[in-house]
Amino acid sequence: MSEAPRRGRRPGASGAQxxxxxxxxxxxxxxxxxxxxxxxxASAAAVDPALVHHYFGTKADLFIAALELPVxxxxxxxxxxxxxxxxxxxxxxxxxxxxxxxxxxxxxLLALVRGVMxxxxxQLVRDGxxxxxxxxxxxxxxxxxxxxxxxLVASQVIGLIIVRYVLAVEPLASMPPEEVVAxxxxxxxxxxxxxxx
Amino acid sequence: MSEAPRRGRRPGASGAQxxxxxxxxxxxxxxxxxxxxxxxxASAAAVDPALVHHYFGTKADLFIAALELPVxxxxxxxxxxxxxxxxxxxxxxxxxxxxxxxxxxxxxLLALVRGVMxxxxxQLVRDGxxxxxxxxxxxxxxxxxxxxxxxLVASQVIGLIIVRYVLAVEPLASMPPEEVVAxxxxxxxxxxxxxxx
Numbered sequence: 108m109s110e111a112p113r114r115g116r117r118p119g120a121s122g123a124q125x126x127x128x129x130x131x132x133x134x135x136x137x138x139x140x141x142x143x144x145x146x147x148x149a150s151a152a153a154v155d156p157a158l159v160h161h162y163f164g165t166k167a168d169l170f171i172a173a174l175e176l177p178v179x180x181x182x183x184x185x186x187x188x189x190x191x192x193x194x195x196x197x198x199x200x201x202x203x204x205x206x207x208x209x210x211x212x213x214x215x216l217l218a219l220v221r222g223v224m225x226x227x228x229x230q231l232v233r234d235g236x237x238x239x240x241x242x243x244x245x246x247x248x249x250x251x252x253x254x255x256x257x258x259l260v261a262s263q264v265i266g267l268i269i270v271r272y273v274l275a276v277e278p279l280a281s282m283p284p285e286e287v288v289a290x291x292x293x294x295x296x297x298x299x300x301x302x303x304x
Numbered sequence: 305m306s307e308a309p310r311r312g313r314r315p316g317a318s319g320a321q322x323x324x325x326x327x328x329x330x331x332x333x334x335x336x337x338x339x340x341x342x343x344x345x346a347s348a349a350a351v352d353p354a355l356v357h358h359y360f361g362t363k364a365d366l367f368i369a370a371l372e373l374p375v376x377x378x379x380x381x382x383x384x385x386x387x388x389x390x391x392x393x394x395x396x397x398x399x400x401x402x403x404x405x406x407x408x409x410x411x412x413l414l415a416l417v418r419g420v421m422x423x424x425x426x427q428l429v430r431d432g433x434x435x436x437x438x439x440x441x442x443x444x445x446x447x448x449x450x451x452x453x454x455x456l457v458a459s460q461v462i463g464l465i466i467v468r469y470v471l472a473v474e475p476l477a478s479m480p481p482e483e484v485v486a487x488x489x490x491x492x493x494x495x496x497x498x499x500x501x
Contacts, residue, residue, distance in 0.1 A: 279452075
């Protein structure tokens with residue numbers, strides 16, 4: 108797509124959108140996902156709450172928009188869940204690697220991961236990322252005990268991110284994607300659909 | 305043990321030990337494990353290199369001493385490896401949980417984990433913790449392909465630490481130790497002794 112020619116002044120719509128996003132980012136970072144309300148964000152951005160819904164949908168959608176990711180992770184991950192529980196871990200890992208093995212695509216996600224060592228970032232992952240992205244995506248599989256499975260899956264995925272991409276420990280850092288899938292799919296499949304103690 | 309009565313002046317020995325430890329901590333934090341030498345630490349502490357060896361042993365021992373952990377993790381973990389590969393993951397997890405489930409014992413370790421998001425801390429884990437602690441401990445099992453197994457084990461253990469203790473995501477955060485062992489032992493046993501792709 109070609110860019111529209113720039114005018115002398117920003118149109119009001121994108122000004123309101125930018126103000127809403129800035130207010131949302133500030134609220135999610137300080138009050139967390141659960142402490143943020145559409146009404147509070149609207150008030151901070153000096154717009155009507157209906158306008159927030161109009162531009163960004165639900166609070167979960169606003170949370171995703173505020174993360175400024177290149178693509179909505181739910182739109183990327185949900186199709187991998189559709190064929191059902193069998194082979195779900197393998198499909199999940201392939202989507203995961205297609206994003207994380209791209210040094211540009213993983214940048215905004217790395218910022219999110221770095222945040223887990225600070226209280227505000229912890230709230231964003233625990234009260235935001237897990238219930239907004241991981242929960243609904245895994246929930247699409249229709250497995251029982253979803254609440255107990257989410258932290259198990261998260262524990263292996265976060266650890267893989269830290270050792271492969273943050274610490275870059277060899278030979279895992281340079282392991283071909285097919286081998287990463289072969290190593291981690293059995294683990295994630297068991298956490299997703301296997302028996303729990 | 306009762307404490308020795310305090311004198312007006314610190315004895316020279318503990319003064320030298322403290323100076324060596326301070327120099328070591330500074331060097332490990334700025335130059336990493338591989339960039340630190342006994343000679344460099346001795347020079348920074350204005351003592352003879354032989355004195356560093358006398359008080360602290362090898363560079364690996366000095367690294368452990370500089371971490372100021374309540375107990376040498378090698379001394380804690382190595383006995384769990386002695387009975388051999390079978391059941392090693394379960395024994396490893398029990399030792400791990402005995403330390404990490406204790407809110408006081410885990411404090412200095414949490415500081416180490418927080419560091420993985422910063423370059424100097426990354427160097428300490430990648431070039432220090434993994435080769436000094438994790439490598440030799442897992443190496444005691446005598447398994448093949450040790451170099452490839454260390455990052456896999458690390459990826460699950462670090463992820464478990466972050467989700468159970470740093471993010472404290474329920475229900476994993478409050479899961480009884482026996483259940484944690486039941487969930488994670490099969491994963492770690494496969495990474496330790498199972499076939500690799």
